[in-house]
Amino acid sequence: MQILPLLFAVLLLMLQGEPVMSQGKREKCLRRNGFCAFLKCPTLSVISGTCSRFQVCCKTPWPA
Template sequence: MKILYLLFPLLLLLVQGAAAWDNTLKCKSTGGFCAFVKCPSGTRAAGKCTSTYCCKST
């Protein structure tokens, strides 16, 4: 019972990570890739991968 307060934040982190993984898979399934800073030349931003950009070739 004493560690119950530690398990709740862990559960929240797992749920947040699952949502981030879903965004990445959605980007890749549409033919895109995730870029950290900005999309490279020859590509355009097509959405978001958590805190990064989902880029597709033009």
């Protein structure tokens, strides 16, 4: 039972660091004229990277 608070603290630190990393990836995707989508890109767009663990960076094959 004494290890439970330690595991909770480690889990909290891991989850806290995730949005900071994904925010940088999201901005990089937007700078490349892409957009973030959940798990897969919509029709007529292709995956060009990742935004976070469950989001991909999508881009249309033609310029807007």
